[in-house]
Amino acid sequence: MHTNVNQAWESSRRRFLVWAVGGLSTLGAALVGMPVLGMLLAPALQQRHKETWVDFGPVDAIPFGVPRMLTATARQRDGWYDQTVRRAVWVVRSEQAGLTVFGPRCTHLGCAYRWDAGRNQFACPCHGGTYAITGEVTGGPPPHGLHKLAAKIEQGTVRVRFVSNGAAS
């Protein structure tokens, strides 16, 4: 009888200890694991779109009706890395529509295209994609027209907006 009581007590004590060990281990793992998990997830979940306006020089230097490639350098924060990057855009200036700015890459696979003055179209050398001066696809594999970038003219200077969704501030 006495041993039975002892055994029952001993086995419920044992059950408690097993549960306590499981609970404490989980808590301990969470205490260290949560900050680590947070550190990995936070940059990944950050949806901040960061926009920068890059100067591309005086608007008066751009002729009407003839696409021009403009280049500029800009500072860009890439994580901890503060770097200087070269930006390029194609600009079309017209009397009626004002300034249209295209991203410099073909929408097919990202090759750099050029202006074919003879055929009056943008042409990609990689797979023969072609675009009209308005950016619409006129031939070849590109899935859609050229990327248009937001632009404005401030005090005679062309400024183009670049958007990145990097975690950097």
Add this chain to the structure above:
Amino acid sequence: MTPEHDGHLGAWLNARLPVRQFLVSFLAERIPGGARWAYVFGSICLALLAVQFVTGAAIALFYVPAPNAALASISYLSSQVAFGRLVLGIHHWSANIFVGVILVHVAQTFLYGAYKRPRELVWLSGVMLLLLIQGFHFTGFVLPWDQKGYWATEVGTSIMQTAPLVGDLLMRVVRGGADLGALTLSHFYAVHVLVLPAAVVLFAGFHLVSMRWAGPAGTWRKSSAAAEEKGFFPHQVFKDAVAVMLLLLLIVGLAAFDYAPPAYVADPTDTSVVPRPEWNFLFLFQLQHYFPGSLEWVGTMVVPGMLVGILLAVPFLDRGSERHPRRRLGMIIGGAAIGLTVAALTVLAVASDPAAWAYATRPVVRTGARLYADNACASCHRVRGEGGLSGPDLSFIGQKRDLDWLRTYVRDPDSLNPSAAMPPQKGLSDREIRAIATYLHSLR
């Protein structure tokens, strides 16, 4: 966890690999004399090792081992990434507490005579683990490439040069060249994250397996050893889990409230820095004072080498079966003498730097240092190579000014120097001003 209930997966696994037997032999071990709070230190070491692996891997995802990028990547992690600072703090505090826990674990094993036959291999692998953890500290301290880490490593690697014959070569191999630089950083990084972790896993595995094979030593009293034999699981594991949990709370608390990420990039030309190794290498640093000139290598090589040799030899010096400390007085006195000497050398090293001594012994100085950091004093003033240069260097201000002067000046600089550029500190209470002045007064 309980080996006696296994479901389908357990049965399937067990038919192919005797998992149940492994678990039983690892967990259902009997401890002579029963579970005790005194036995938690080995498990704490294992838990802290896991903490260091997890936080270390997380930090490595962001860290770059190059002089022009290391501190930038750490600063980015601590200031721009959520929880980055906390994880860096956990890695830092856990590393330091780890050394303390290992020392307690070693001292206890020594006191209990738990290194005796058949547990010699457990002791030997334990000594290796102690050395590996010191290796982690030595290689990890330089990684942020900040002033403290750079200069401590400059001193630490210069010591290697004192070794007879091969000293210079040894130092060049470790540094990856004659000078501390980019190659030193990538060398130390590779050792810290590849070589040492592999070695520590190997030796920790060996330590655990050899300990389990021989079984825990338990109490040295033969009568109580026979009286009670509680199992390792769950009785001892429960005590271990409670102890680990309390220590983790302490570590996370310290990381949250008492951790300043490295902030000042290494400047090899700075002469105001007083280079000092980390606290767990200070006894070696102090030892050099007693072996000047041509005998330097005795202090830097022979004595540390002998210390390691003695540690490794312990189970072979004390071979009787008697474990009771009172019947092993020779060993106990010898061990205590070595331990106290190391402790005394550490205290002497701290005491030899008045500022470090004041910081270690006077809470008001620590409060002042905290307030100094919180109030952006360091953006203008430099203390031992850390801080801005637009205000005067305060590294040794305590030699020049008395406490009252400093107190008046911190509150209202214009009252003592009408052309002072420093703004008055109106937002601080009298007590806070006094703490800052006391901290500044301790810098000498």
